Amino acid sequence: xxxxxxxxxxxxxxxxxxxxxxxxxxxxxxxxxxxxxxxxxxxxxxxxxxxxxxxxxxxxxxxxxxxxxxxxxxxxxxxxxxxxxxxxxxxxxxxxxxxxxxxxxxxxxxxxxxxxxxxxxxxxxxxxxxxxxxxxxxxxxxxxxxxxxxxxxxxxxxxxxxxxxxxxxxxxxxxxxxxxxxxxxxxxxxxxxxxxxxxxxxxxxxxxxxxxxxxxxxxxxxxxxxxxxxxxxxxxxxxxxxxxxxxxxxxxxxxxxxxxxxxxxxxxxxxxxxxxxxxxxxxxxxxxxxxxxxxxxxxxxxxxxxxxxxxxxxxxxxxxxxxxxxxxxxxxxxxxxxxxxxxxxxxxxxxxxxxxxxxxxxxxxxxxxxxxxxxxxxxxxxxxxxxxxxxxxxxxxxxxxxxxxxxxxxxxxxxxxxxxxxxxxxxxxxxxxxxxxxxxxxxxxxxxxxxxxxxxxxxxxxxxxxxxxxxxxxxxxxxxxxxxxxxxxxxxxxxxxxxxxxxxxxxxxxxxxxxxxxxxxxxxxxxxxxxxxxxxxxxxxxxxxxxxxxxxxxxxxxxxxxxxxxxxxxxxxxxxxxxxxxxxxxxxxxxxxxxxxxxxxxxxxxxxxxxxxxxxxxxxxxxxxxxxxxxxxxxxxxxxxxxxxxxxxxxxxxxxxxxxxxxxxxxxxxxxxxxxxxxxxxxxxxxxxxxxxxxxxxxxxxxxxxxxxxxxxx
Amino acid sequence: xxxxxxxxxxxxxxxxxxxxxxxxxxxxxxxxxxxxxxxxxxxxxxxxxxxxxxxxxxxxxxxxxxxxxxxxxxxxxxxxxxxxxxxxxxxxxxxxxxxxxxxxxxxxxxxxxxxxxxxxxxxxxxxxxxxxxxxxxxxxxxxxxxxxxxxxxxxxxxxxxxxxxxxxxxxxxxxxxxxxxxxxxxxxxxxxxxxxxxxxxxxxxxxxxxxxxxxxxxxxxxxxxxxxxxxxxxxxxxxxxxxxxxxxxxxxxxxxxxxxxxxxxxxxxxxxxxx
Numbered sequence: 001x002x003x004x005x006x007x008x009x010x011x012x013x014x015x016x017x018x019x020x021x022x023x024x025x026x027x028x029x030x031x032x033x034x035x036x037x038x039x040x041x042x043x044x045x046x047x048x049x050x051x052x053x054x055x056x057x058x059x060x061x062x063x064x065x066x067x068x069x070x071x072x073x074x075x076x077x078x079x080x081x082x083x084x085x086x087x088x089x090x091x092x093x094x095x096x097x098x099x100x101x102x103x104x105x106x107x108x109x110x111x112x113x114x115x116x117x118x119x120x121x122x123x124x125x126x127x128x129x130x131x132x133x134x135x136x137x138x139x140x141x142x143x144x145x146x147x148x149x150x151x152x153x154x155x156x157x158x159x160x161x162x163x164x165x166x167x168x169x170x171x172x173x174x175x176x177x178x179x180x181x182x183x184x185x186x187x188x189x190x191x192x193x194x195x196x197x198x199x200x201x202x203x204x205x206x207x208x209x210x211x212x213x214x215x216x217x218x219x220x221x222x223x224x225x226x227x228x229x230x231x232x233x234x235x236x237x238x239x240x241x242x243x244x245x246x247x248x249x250x251x252x253x254x255x256x257x258x259x260x261x262x263x264x265x266x267x268x269x270x271x272x273x274x275x276x277x278x279x280x281x282x283x284x285x286x287x288x289x290x291x292x293x294x295x296x297x298x299x300x301x302x303x304x305x306x307x308x309x310x311x312x313x314x315x316x317x318x319x320x321x322x323x324x325x326x327x328x329x330x331x332x333x334x335x336x337x338x339x340x341x342x343x344x345x346x347x348x349x350x351x352x353x354x355x356x357x358x359x360x361x362x363x364x365x366x367x368x369x370x371x372x373x374x375x376x377x378x379x380x381x382x383x384x385x386x387x388x389x390x391x392x393x394x395x396x397x398x399x400x401x402x403x404x405x406x407x408x409x410x411x412x413x414x415x416x417x418x419x420x421x422x423x424x425x426x427x428x429x430x431x432x433x434x435x436x437x438x439x440x441x442x443x444x445x446x447x448x449x450x451x452x453x454x455x456x457x458x459x460x461x462x463x464x465x466x467x468x469x470x471x472x473x474x475x476x477x478x479x480x481x482x483x484x485x486x487x488x489x490x491x492x493x494x495x496x497x498x499x500x501x502x503x504x505x506x507x508x509x510x511x512x513x514x515x516x517x518x519x520x521x522x523x524x525x526x527x528x529x530x531x532x533x534x535x536x537x538x539x540x541x542x543x544x545x546x547x548x549x550x551x552x553x554x555x556x557x558x559x560x561x562x563x564x565x566x567x568x569x570x571x572x573x574x575x576x577x578x579x580x581x582x583x584x585x586x587x588x589x590x591x592x593x594x595x596x597x598x599x600x601x602x603x604x605x606x607x608x609x610x611x612x613x614x615x616x617x618x619x620x621x622x623x624x625x626x627x628x629x630x631x632x633x634x635x636x637x638x639x640x641x642x643x644x645x646x647x648x649x650x651x652x653x654x655x656x657x658x659x660x661x662x663x664x665x666x667x668x669x670x671x672x673x674x675x676x677x678x679x680x681x682x683x684x685x686x687x688x689x690x691x692x693x694x695x696x697x698x699x700x701x702x703x704x705x706x707x708x709x710x711x712x713x714x
Numbered sequence: 715x716x717x718x719x720x721x722x723x724x725x726x727x728x729x730x731x732x733x734x735x736x737x738x739x740x741x742x743x744x745x746x747x748x749x750x751x752x753x754x755x756x757x758x759x760x761x762x763x764x765x766x767x768x769x770x771x772x773x774x775x776x777x778x779x780x781x782x783x784x785x786x787x788x789x790x791x792x793x794x795x796x797x798x799x800x801x802x803x804x805x806x807x808x809x810x811x812x813x814x815x816x817x818x819x820x821x822x823x824x825x826x827x828x829x830x831x832x833x834x835x836x837x838x839x840x841x842x843x844x845x846x847x848x849x850x851x852x853x854x855x856x857x858x859x860x861x862x863x864x865x866x867x868x869x870x871x872x873x874x875x876x877x878x879x880x881x882x883x884x885x886x887x888x889x890x891x892x893x894x895x896x897x898x899x900x901x902x903x904x905x906x907x908x909x910x911x912x913x914x915x916x917x918x919x920x921x922x923x924x925x926x927x928x929x930x931x932x933x934x935x936x937x938x939x940x941x942x943x944x945x946x947x948x949x950x951x952x953x954x955x956x957x958x959x960x961x962x963x964x965x966x967x968x969x970x971x972x973x974x975x976x977x978x979x980x981x982x983x984x985x986x987x988x989x
Binding site for chain 1: 808812880883884885899900901902908909910911913914917918935936939942943945946947948949950951952953954955956957958959960961962963964965966967968970972973974975976
C-alpha cells in the first residue's frame with residue numbers, strides 16, 4: 001500500500017525496495033521461473049487465440065453489465081440468495097457489516113479477495129467490532145503483519161521463510177522452525193480452529209454466472225471451500241466486472257487464468273456454488289447467503305470508450321510477473337492495492353488520482369505486460385493515457401510542457417540540439433561522450449556514460465553520402481528518429497551502405513522530426529499528435545516502404561499513428577504510412593532478400609539484445625538472428641534476450657535507479673554468453689547498453705546491427 | 715506400497731501375451747482388431763504397455779482377459795468393460811503431474827482393499843499406542859458399497875462415518891467418495907458435493923480417496939458444459955473441480971502440499987459399473 005503521494009518520497013520507497021536484497025533475489029527467481037512455467041503450460045494452446053476469446057466475451061459482458069446483474073439477481077433470489085449492489089466501497093463495507101449485525105456475527109473468516117482489499121473491508125469490519133481472520137496463507141501472513149498484498153496471486157511474495165517463522169512464533173507463542181512444510185502445517189492447525197469458531201464466511205469470486213446465479217472460485221489451498229461451507233452465513237463480495245452470461249464463458253476463463261497466473265494447468269480447486277446450499281449448522285439447515293456486487297466506478301468505466309477494456313481483466317497478475325520494473329521494486333512500490341500494470345490503471349479509478357499520479361510514471365513502456373495479458377488489454381497505452389489525464393487535471397509540470405513545445409516545433413528542436421553540440425564541449429573534452437558532467441547535480445544519472453551530440457547530424461551529411469542507385473528494386477524512405485539523426489548518424493550511414501548494395505533507392509525526407517513517443521511518455525498528447533501530423537505530411541506517398549533503425553519509432557508509427565490521427569484529415573494517410581513502416585532487419589530479410597552471400601568476415605562470437613519495441617512492438621524476432629548468422633558471426637543467444645534493457649526513453653531520466661538495475665542484469669546476461677560483441681537494433685538500447693558497459697568497464701562492445709552488417713559487406 | 719510390484723510383459727505372438735507381476739501370470743488374448751489398423755503389432759504392444767498400470771483382480775482362478783483393439787484400443791473383460799485408453803492415459807498423466815496417486819482397480823473389493831491399506835499406513839504414521847483408531851468418512855457411498863466397506867473395516871478398528879462430519883472438523887483420516895466425472899486434459903475430478911457431509915469429507919479428510927468410473931472421463935471441461943449447466947439449474951448446488959491435493963506456494967514460492975484441504979489425493983479408476 002502506498003503511504004505517500006509526493007514524488008520525492010515515492011522515489012525514496014523505490015530506492016528502499018531496490019536495496020532489499022531478499023526481495024530482489026526472490027523477484028529474480030520468480031521472473032525466470034514464471035516465464036518458463038508459463039511457456040510450458042501453454043505449449044499445446046494458441047495463447048493469442050485464447051486471449052482473443054476472453055477479450056471478445058468480456059467486452060460483450062462489459063457492455064451489458066447492468067442487464068447481466070439483473071439476470072443474476074432474478075435467478076439468485078429465486079434460489080434463496082439476497083443480492084446487493086454497492087455503488088461505492090464504503091457502501092459495500094456497510095452492507096456487509098449490517099449482514100453481520102443482523103446475524104449476530106462475532107467472528108468472521110475470509111478467503112482471498114482482491115475486491116475486499118480494494119474496499120479495505122477488514123479495517124471497516126474491525127472498526128465495527130468484528131474479529132476478522134484471513135485464511136489464505138499469504139493473506140493471513142500479511143494480515144498479521146498489517147501489510148497490504150505485494151502480488152495479486154501471491155500476496156506475501158516479498159517475505160522470507162525466516163520472517164514468516166518469526167511471525168508464527170509470535171502468534172503461537174512457541175518457537176517455529178523455518179522449514180516451509182512445517183510453517184504451512186502451523187497455519188493449517190491454527191486456522192482450522194478459526195473455521196470451527198466462525199459465524200460468517202466472506203469470499204470473493206472469479207465469476208458470477210448470470211444464467212444460473214452461480215459463483216465460481218479459483219483457488220489452491222482449499223480455504224475458500226471451508227469459508228463458503230462451514231459458517232452458517234456466507235457473503236460473497238464481487239466486482240461487477242466478474243459477471244459473465246454463461247458457464248461456458250467462465251470455463252473459457254478457467255482455461256487461461258491459472259495457466260497465466262502461476263503456470264498451473266488448473267488450480268487445485270475450482271468451486272461452483274449455486275443457490276443457498278445445505279448447511280446443517282444453520283437454522284432451517286440452509287445457508288444464509290448474500291452476494292454484494294461492487295460498482296465503485298466500474299459502470300462508468302464500462303461506458304468509457306478508451307478504458308472499458310480494463311474490465312476485461314481476470315486478475316491473473318501476469319502483467320506484474322513479466323514487468324521489469326515490478327521485478328526490481330516489488331508490489332508494495334509498483335501498486336497501491338492492485339499490483340503491476342493493471343494495478344497502475346485500477347489505482348487511478350478505484351483509489352484516486354493522488355495515489356496513481358506517481359505510479360503511472362513508473363512504467364518503462366516495454367510492452368511485456370501487453371504481450372502476456374490474458375485478455376489482450378493494451379496496458380502500456382492506457383497507463384500513458386492516465387498519465388496524460390492526470391496532467392490535464394493537475395496541470396502539466398514545466399519540463400513536460402517545455403518538452404512538448406520543443407518537440408512540436410521541429411526547427412526549434414533541431415536548433416536546440418545543434419546548440420547543445422557547441423555547449424557540450426566543456427563536458428565532452430573532445431570525446432564522443434559527456435565526460436565531465438557535474439556529477440554533484442546528476443549523481444543518480446551517473447550509471448552510464450551519456451553520448452555527446454554528433455559533430456554533424458545525419459541530415460547535414462545526407463547530401464554528401466546519398467548513393468546513386470541505378471535500376472532500384474524499390475524505393476524507401478528512412479525514418480531516422482532524433483537519437484540516430486543527432487547522436488548516432490554513423491548507424492544510419494551504415495544502413496545506407498547496406499541498402500545501396502542491395503539496389504534499394506533511399507530517400508531522407510528533411511521535414512521529419514521526432515516520432516512523438518517521448519511526448520506521449522511524458523503525457524503530452526497534444527504535442528504527440530502534432531508531430532505525428534508533421535511526419536505523415538513529410539513522407540511522400542509514392543515510396544514503397546518506410547524503414548527505421550529505431551524500433552521505438554517504427555512501432556510508434558505502426559501502432560499509434562492510425563489511432564492518434566484517426567479524428568484528423570490525415571487518418572487515411574496515417575494508416576497507409578503505418579502499413580508501410582518496417583524495421584531495418586525486417587526489411588533486409590523480408591523485402592531486400594539479404595543472405596549470407598552478401599557478407600564476408602571471421603566468425604567472431606556475438607550476442608544480441610532484442611529491443612522491446614522490435615520483438616513485441618513490431619513482432620520482429622527471427623530476422624535479427626538470421627542477419628547475425630548471415631553476416632558470418634557466431635551467434636550466442638543471451639538469457640532473457642527479450643527483457644527490457646532499462647532505457648525506456650524518458651523513463652531512465654525519471655527513475656535512473658531502476659533503469660540502472662535493469663541494465664546491470666542485462667549486461668550480466670550478455671557477458672555470460674562469452675561474446676564480446678553485443679548487437680541490438682535500436683539507438684536507445686545502444687545508448688543505454690554502451691553507456692553502461694563503458695561506465696562499468698565491461699569487456700563488451702555494443703553496436704547497432706547495421707554497423708556490423710555494413711562492415712562485413714562483400 | 716506393496717501393491718507396486720514389478721510387472722513384465724511376455725509376448726507369445728501378437729495375438730497372445732501375458733503379464734507377470736512376480737506372482738501371477740495374467741493372460742491376454744486379442745479377440746478383435748480393427749481391420750483398418752496399419753500397424754497391428756505396434757498397437758498391441760502399446761495396449762499391452764498401458765496394461766502395466768492396471769491392478770488386476772480376477773474372481774476365478776484363471777486369469778484370462780480378452781483384448782479388443784481398434785483405433786482407440788479397448789480392453790474388455792466379460793463383455794462389461796470398455797475403456798477409452800487415450801483419455802485414461804491423459805487423465806492419469808495429468809493427475810500424477812499434480813501429485814495425485816492414480817491406479818486402475820478391477821472392482822469395489824479392490825478399491826476398498828486399497829482404502830484399507832491407506833488406513834493401515836495412516837495408523838502406522840500416527841504411531842499412537844493409546845489410540846490407534848482410524849476413521850473413514852464415506853457419506854455418499856451407496857448402500858451395498860457402504861456395507862462392503864463396513865464389513866471389511868469391522869475387525870480392523872476402523873470407524874466408518876456416514877454423517878455428522880461437523881463433529882469431526884479437526885479432521886478425519888480418510889474420506890472415501892465417488893467422483894462424477896474426470897477431466898483428462900487437467901487430471902481433474904468433478905464432484906457434485908451439494909450434500910454437506912460429502913462436501914466436508916472432501917475438505918477435512920487428511921487423505922481423499924475418490925472412485926472414478928473409467929467411462930466417466932471426458933476430454934476437457936467444456937465437454938461437460940451441458941451436464942454442469944443441468945445441475946446448476948437446481949435450487950442449490952455445490953460442484954467442485956478437484957485437481958490434486960490442496961497446495962500453496964505462498965511462502966517463498968516453494969510448493970507445499972496440504973494446506974487447508976487433503977494432504978493426499980488418491981484416484982481409483984474403476985473398470986466396472988457406474989458411481
